[in-house]
Amino acid sequence: MLAPTWSPGPVADEKRRFVLAAERASLVLLEKPARVTPVWAYGGSVPGPELRVRRGEAFTVRLENRLSQPTSVHWHGIRIDNAMDGVAGLTQDAVPPGGTFDYSFSAPDAGTFWYHPHFRSWEQLARGLYGLLIVEEDEPPAVDRDVAWIADDWRLEVTGLIDERSFGSMRDASHQGRLGNWLTVNGLTEPQIPVRAGERIRLRCVNVANARVMAFDFDRQKLRPSIVAVDGQPVAPREPDRRGLELAPGQRTDLIVDVLEAPGGRIPVYEVSTRERIESAAFKVEDAPPLRSRPLTESVSLPANPLARDLPLEDAQAIPMLMEGGAMGGLGEASYKGKMLDIRSLVAEGKVWSFNGIVGMPDQPLATVSRGRTAVIDMINRTAWPHAMHLHGHHFRVVERDGKAVTDAPWRDTVLVARQEKVRIAFIADNPGKWLFHCHMLEHQAAGMVTWIVVA
Numbered sequence: 426m427l428a429p430t431w432s433p434g435p436v437a438d439e440k441r442r443f444v445l446a447a448e449r450a451s452l453v454l455l456e457k458p459a460r461v462t463p464v465w466a467y468g469g470s471v472p473g474p475e476l477r478v479r480r481g482e483a484f485t486v487r488l489e490n491r492l493s494q495p496t497s498v499h500w501h502g503i504r505i506d507n508a509m510d511g512v513a514g515l516t517q518d519a520v521p522p523g524g525t526f527d528y529s530f531s532a533p534d535a536g537t538f539w540y541h542p543h544f545r546s547w548e549q550l551a552r553g554l555y556g557l558l559i560v561e562e563d564e565p566p567a568v569d570r571d572v573a574w575i576a577d578d579w580r581l582e583v584t585g586l587i588d589e590r591s592f593g594s595m596r597d598a599s600h601q602g603r604l605g606n607w608l609t610v611n612g613l614t615e616p617q618i619p620v621r622a623g624e625r626i627r628l629r630c631v632n633v634a635n636a637r638v639m640a641f642d643f644d645r646q647k648l649r650p651s652i653v654a655v656d657g658q659p660v661a662p663r664e665p666d667r668r669g670l671e672l673a674p675g676q677r678t679d680l681i682v683d684v685l686e687a688p689g690g691r692i693p694v695y696e697v698s699t700r701e702r703i704e705s706a707a708f709k710v711e712d713a714p715p716l717r718s719r720p721l722t723e724s725v726s727l728p729a730n731p732l733a734r735d736l737p738l739e740d741a742q743a744i745p746m747l748m749e750g751g752a753m754g755g756l757g758e759a760s761y762k763g764k765m766l767d768i769r770s771l772v773a774e775g776k777v778w779s780f781n782g783i784v785g786m787p788d789q790p791l792a793t794v795s796r797g798r799t800a801v802i803d804m805i806n807r808t809a810w811p812h813a814m815h816l817h818g819h820h821f822r823v824v825e826r827d828g829k830a831v832t833d834a835p836w837r838d839t840v841l842v843a844r845q846e847k848v849r850i851a852f853i854a855d856n857p858g859k860w861l862f863h864c865h866m867l868e869h870q871a872a873g874m875v876t877w878i879v880v881a
């Protein structure tokens with residue numbers, strides 16, 4: 426019997442309505458000895474319920490806020506109606522404790538997306554508020570099973586409690602962000618995922634950590650991993666990088682894996698972003714006859730989403746964006762809430778990063794782009810740290826890195842910009858509204874790395 430890796434999500438009623446309650450819950454993450462970790466969770470589970478919808482269908486998710494602070498839900502990667510984007514303070518008011526909000530929308534693209542709060546994200550995600558939103562293809566690919574791989578990086582005390590004293594730490598904010606000390610996959614410590622020999626699995630990987638860039642080494646011989654989508658958008662099948670499958674915070678990758686290990690065997694998957702190889706989870710091959718006499722060999726390709734094929738750059742609107750600040754960044758002064766402040770005064774406000782000399786959410790957008798026009802954002806990362814830049818409501822392509830043209834880059838909603846790197850991205854501004862553009866290292870966002878773009 427194949428056990429699911431966690432309990433299945435709620436089933437929508439006949440009117441396609443889901444309920445998502447943000448509430449307190451408990452997990453056991455530390456097992457020897459067992460310690461209870463109080464968390465915040467959607468529907469009492471971490472990850473929250475897996476929401477599954479069909480491409481293009483209208484549905485409603487009612488957020489019920491049972492927490493002691495306001496919250497909201499952002500649907501990461503969905504080219505969504507702006508009013509449903511869930512950004513507290515920009516597209517809606519935060520939902521107060523005891524309040525509700527109905528998110529009614531449809532998803533134009535099939536793929537792997539996720540949801541999380543967009544209010545005090547640095548605290549609310551770190552406490553466990555996140556889940557997968559799966560938009561099914563009109564004709565899903567032939568796989569035996571669809572399995573989530575939701576990677577998180579918790580910062581726990583030895584008692585099992587979430588390290589709350591470090592929330593808001595300026596040291597974290599000015600360096601890499603809040604790195605954790607405890608890795609989970611699907612809210613579990615080193616889960617042993619039961620599989621059958623010969624089985625073909627679609628693995629939906631997402632990094633929901635506040636700040637850690639992760640890399641997973643999926644065994645090439647025993648799993649033969651093939652990337653078929655990134656950030657929800659299909660790509661021609663390709664092998665992961667030899668150094669491991671890299672996932673910056675917010676990014677997703679869909680993998681096809683084939684279980685090429687004998688019954689009774691075990692295939693560990695290591696997290697390899699540091700010098701250690703940490704076992705993150707393992708596939709445990711059931712002691713049962715293989716699912717098929719010969720493993721499948723034909724590669725899987727996902728059907729294209731209705732994104733524009735061409736990205737005309739000739740008449741594109743150029744949007745320069747200089748990224749400055751952070752530890753060892755040498756930021757002298759920047760504008761915050763309309764006033765020039767020196768770095769000491771900025772730090773006193775909890776702010777250390779700037780875009781174009783402005784710290785935090787500006788009154789004026791970074792740019793206003795006419796609907797339908799191509800926009801090119803030229804990011805110059807003049808900081809000593811990488812940043813996972815996320816654009817709401819659109820997918821973009823990297824067209825240049827450090828002055829070198831990039832061709833055939835996948836559509837993404839989140840891109841990792843290395844320290845001191847220049848990355849040029851382009852997108853068609855075809856979704857009207859106010860769209861956030863920010864670093865998904867959530868402490869960087871909170872400490873200044875956030876702006877917005879208007880599509881008018």
Ligand SMILES: [Cu+2]
Pocket residue numbers: 811812813864865866869870874
């Ligand atoms: Cu950042």
